[in-house]
Amino acid sequence: IARCRQQGIAVVLYNRVAPGEQACSVSCDHASANRDIAERLHRGGHRRFAFIAGAADAPVSQLRLQGFVQRLGELGVGEVAVVHGDLSYRSGHACMLELLARDVAFDAVVCANDDMALGAMDAARFDRLLRVPQDISIVGFDDVAAAERPPYRLTTVRQPVEDMARTVVRLLLERIADPGLPPVVTTMPGTLIVRASARIAAD
Known part of the structure; x- marks a missing residue:
């Protein structure tokens, strides 16, 4: 990440976290x-x-x-x-x-x-x-x-895969157009899919 930043390459992490790095990321919460x-x-x-x-x-x-x-x-x-x-x-x-x-x-x-x-x-x-x-x-x-x-x-x-992917592309294009934009960290909620493997309370 640091090397990309030094070379002016825009970086957006998809569903990953990089503690201590100044980088955009989009992930499930x-x-x-x-x-x-x-x-x-x-x-x-x-x-x-x-x-x-x-x-x-x-x-x-x-x-x-x-x-x-x-x-x-x-x-x-x-x-x-x-x-x-x-x-x-x-x-x-x-x-x-x-x-x-x-x-x-x-x-x-x-x-x-x-x-x-x-x-x-x-x-x-x-x-x-x-x-x-x-x-x-x-x-x-x-x-x-x-x-x-x-x-x-x-x-x-279930993770919001499509929404995360769209957000990654948008953030990446924005930073290619304007390399001076600050990094942002975006989290999106997952959806609990209740099936038959757990005795679980209703929402």
Whole structure:
């Protein structure tokens, strides 16, 4: 980013954050979306929570985790079991088995993305014979194509991809035309898509 700025090249980050960098960015409000997930699960009767995150140094995954944990803390939930994976299906499967092997009870698992949520769901259902959502609720993020298919019917967050893309293009064209424009940070709300994988309160 710094090198582009030195060479006069306009930069707008799409759905990424770069702490400390003076750059435009357009992203989903990851923290707020996961605050809403925490709120809705709590109102749905859940009291014991786990989170399957991406890498500890992945900023977007960390924003999702922080929003979730922060809201639960405000609701009086003192501890959330956290494991870190690599955002893949296989990683979600392994992380769920790791959580279930711990001496920690939980009745809701939120995942940093849908691929891990799908892996986590299969681990719970087929490796440990748990019922989803009767025994455990599972929520993802991204609303990938597989999320709505009958084997999963995953509750997840849909990002405003088209609106974000249009905003990125607009900001980029504005800064190509006028390189002196200051950087702006734009966040857009995600939409919680409620399906069958979680016992979740109505909005």
